[in-house]
Amino acid sequence: MNQRKDSLETMFYPRSIAVVGASNNPKKIGHEIVKNLRRFKGTVYPVNPREKKVGGVRSYPTVRDIEGPVDLALIAIPSAGVRDVLEHCGEKGVRSAVVITAGYSEIGNKGPEQDIVKVARSYGIRLIGPNTVGIANNDNALNATFLMDSKQGHIAFLSQSGALGAAIIYKTVYEHLGFSKFVSLGNMADIDFCDMLNYLEHDNATKSVALYMEGVKDGKSFIESARRCSLKKPVIALKSGISGAGARATASHTGSLAGNDRIYDAAFAQAGVIRAPNIDRLLDAAKVFSQPRMDGNNVAIITNAGGPGILAADECERVGLAVSELPNALQEKLRALLPSYASVKNPIDTIAQAGHREYFESIKALQCDKSIDAILAIIVVPTFTNIGMNIHARALIEGWDASTPLVTCFMSGEVAETSMRLVDAHGIPSYPTPERAAWALGALWKHSRWCNEH
Amino acid sequence: MNQRKDSLETMFYPRSIAVVGASNNPKKIGHEIVKNLRRFKGTVYPVNPREKKVGGVRSYPTVRDIEGPVDLALIAIPSAGVRDVLEHCGEKGVRSAVVITAGYSEIGNKGPEQDIVKVARSYGIRLIGPNTVGIANNDNALNATFLMDSKQGHIAFLSQSGALGAAIIYKTVYEHLGFSKFVSLGNMADIDFCDMLNYLEHDNATKSVALYMEGVKDGKSFIESARRCSLKKPVIALKSGISGAGARATASHTGSLAGNDRIYDAAFAQAGVIRAPNIDRLLDAAKVFSQPRMDGNNVAIITNAGGPGILAADECERVGLAVSELPNALQEKLRALLPSYASVKNPIDTIAQAGHREYFESIKALQCDKSIDAILAIIVVPTFTNIGMNIHARALIEGWDASTPLVTCFMSGEVAETSMRLVDAHGIPSYPTPERAAWALGALWKHSRWCNEH
Known part of the structure; x- marks a missing residue:
């Protein structure tokens, strides 16, 4: 040998x-x-x-x-x-x-x-x-x-x-x-x-x-x-x-x-x-394996657009992950942070108005909660506003403490590219569709579970 | 109404x-x-x-x-x-x-x-x-x-x-x-x-x-x-x-x-x-629906690289397509056209040396054969040779008579992009991986079969 x-x-x-x-x-x-x-x-x-x-x-x-x-x-x-x-x-x-x-x-x-x-x-x-x-x-x-x-x-x-x-x-x-x-x-x-x-x-x-x-x-x-x-x-x-x-x-x-x-x-x-x-x-x-192992299979999905969040939830459950309703205390915390029309159950739909502060504070809240085993963050290019997507990428980079696995999906083709490169460079994996991000998280969970069992 | x-x-x-x-x-x-x-x-x-x-x-x-x-x-x-x-x-x-x-x-x-x-x-x-x-x-x-x-x-x-x-x-x-x-x-x-x-x-x-x-x-x-x-x-x-x-x-x-x-x-x-x-x-x-309907489910795969051809064959069968051994006469025709180490069974592996002539003549031979219901052409960037991929794209465009459905996969990232745009512009759908090309062809077959039955 x-x-x-x-x-x-x-x-x-x-x-x-x-x-x-x-x-x-x-x-x-x-x-x-x-x-x-x-x-x-x-x-x-x-x-x-x-x-x-x-x-x-x-x-x-x-x-x-x-x-x-x-x-x-x-x-x-x-x-x-x-x-x-x-x-x-x-x-x-x-x-x-x-x-x-x-x-x-x-x-x-x-x-x-x-x-x-x-x-x-x-x-x-x-x-x-x-x-x-x-x-x-x-x-x-x-x-x-x-x-x-x-x-x-x-x-x-x-x-x-x-x-x-x-x-x-x-x-x-x-x-x-x-x-x-x-x-x-x-x-x-x-x-x-x-x-x-x-x-x-x-x-x-x-x-x-x-x-x-x-x-x-x-x-x-x-x-x-x-x-x-x-x-x-x-x-x-x-x-x-x-x-x-x-x-x-x-x-x-x-x-x-x-x-x-x-x-x-x-x-x-x-x-x-x-x-x-x-x-x-x-x-x-x-x-996805730049991320730490998962302790359990419960995923929090945060998204600024409804449809992609639903697609991510579907794929999560398909690959053995759970997208459970968030604990009440966490829901209340998020409700105070997010715009009034936001949904805080899980997927968390911040709606399109959410920017740096909302993503930054949400990530901090999610990773502090022991019931969350991984975070899947989706950002769709804010239509017609000129705030771009890099603010969301920076919010994730600044807010994430590397203790809870985090994967991201930046959708929208070319305009999403710089954001993807930005989070990738900070060790946060990015994917071009919600389904691909969810599938990768499923692989992380599969390996984590297997290691726990062996 | x-x-x-x-x-x-x-x-x-x-x-x-x-x-x-x-x-x-x-x-x-x-x-x-x-x-x-x-x-x-x-x-x-x-x-x-x-x-x-x-x-x-x-x-x-x-x-x-x-x-x-x-x-x-x-x-x-x-x-x-x-x-x-x-x-x-x-x-x-x-x-x-x-x-x-x-x-x-x-x-x-x-x-x-x-x-x-x-x-x-x-x-x-x-x-x-x-x-x-x-x-x-x-x-x-x-x-x-x-x-x-x-x-x-x-x-x-x-x-x-x-x-x-x-x-x-x-x-x-x-x-x-x-x-x-x-x-x-x-x-x-x-x-x-x-x-x-x-x-x-x-x-x-x-x-x-x-x-x-x-x-x-x-x-x-x-x-x-x-x-x-x-x-x-x-x-x-x-x-x-x-x-x-x-x-x-x-x-x-x-x-x-x-x-x-x-x-x-x-x-x-x-x-x-x-x-x-x-x-x-x-x-x-x-x-994929720029292509004509399929009469049956038999696909000929032509590739200049073995591995991608196998992946395409796997996905074809997974979605209900057949990748049958080619008829003897067609095999002989192809053997005369292609380099000596080429495989002519199906997938047809032209090996990396194949260029314009080989792809052009092969497409012509395949679409003349009544046993072939669709063609899936894969081109991997010829490594280190400077012949590029556009010659393959042009061979397909020039050789295809639009009677037999044709889908393509040009692999290799940036170098494949111009070839993909080229065939797309001529009404031939291109995909970035063999599996995606095969899945799309499966969708064409599903719709063709449903139409035949209704």
């Missing part, structure tokens, strides 16, 4: 990296990788026998020719040469390798894949891939992929599909969601979900782990690793290949067996893994 | 509008409304006894003082004066009124609401509201609300919540989704969902009708109207107030009774109304 952990530590925090297949040709993956390593603080060694320099840096014919120590090898060359490169890495004492090269078990070539794993293991090299787009560690300014830089954050994202991982990185950059670590696991010939969960369990930069999964080979180990990780930090999984057609496609994609979906359901439940039904929910849930 | 239809026609296509409560004070709703009518081609008459001119235009003390005919009155004054204004409208021969003023049944004031309806009916005035944010008709450059202009499109959107309607307008402008008509129905003291559905059934500018509904008063009439409309064009409903807390809030919001949710489920099924579980799905479904 320790050796494993050490190898992964070396992989995410290498002092030096060899890029095998480094290139000056912008059409080559090895060119993009070298470019993406520009922010990396350690040493980068291009390896390519046909280049003297890559990106202005001396290129080596083989990994063996590098003078200094090499912690991590990134391999992006045609598959025929990968075995030799791993031999060189072994001789050089390299501890970890990411094999980007494709053309292995995903297209039926199982033999060559077993072969490279055998070589790697004979030298004690841990290996990610093959058929991966790479790894990134934003805690270390390391982008060892041929994708754009992801944003820094507290979610570790593991994807069994490289292209989906790529698409999600682009999407999260656009939506201002950050990752601590990103791993495209590829064919998982060596390192798999279990290794990653064992490592991430102890990773201080990571608050939650999001998985895109097509299938695991060893269910028992997965349950063990996921269960242990779940006790420390939530694991959320989007498992695909549920449908007949999906399972068929899975086999020809990463070579995985999708398996019986009910078995996965049972395994996830046993391991405390929260199952997400789609991409949006996967990321929505992962984002 | 004819008179009803005529009144609504007058409301959406007025020659002249009186704005009662028009104001030069930017804090007043009547100021915003006058500003929003700047694009309106007919005559606008400000009415305000305390102003000589509003926005540079002569203001009248009362509606009666206006010389020319008035088709529509927009009323945005304190509730105490609304009754008199309606009397004036009646004497003037105004046929339709939108009462923006709030403070009626939504806060328990049922008497005054019944009173204004009585006055309106005594003069044959049809009335929207009270407690509405207004109406808009993009087919006539009419924005009779105090909200921003919505985008022009083919969806009629009816909202029982003003603030939610407002939030959705802002959201759809941001997401480039267009409306033919927008109506904030408010308390529905007179005009309700039935009147609107009866009218929209015949509205050529509208291809689908999206409803945000808290409750209806006359279920039988709703089923009749919705059923008749559904036969011509799809009706999609987001019904809230499902939960206990939601139902409680509904009563104090628009004064509606949320009712037993199963009754609504049954009513929707009987009327062919497609039920959406949340805001995103409501709009996703409404958008």
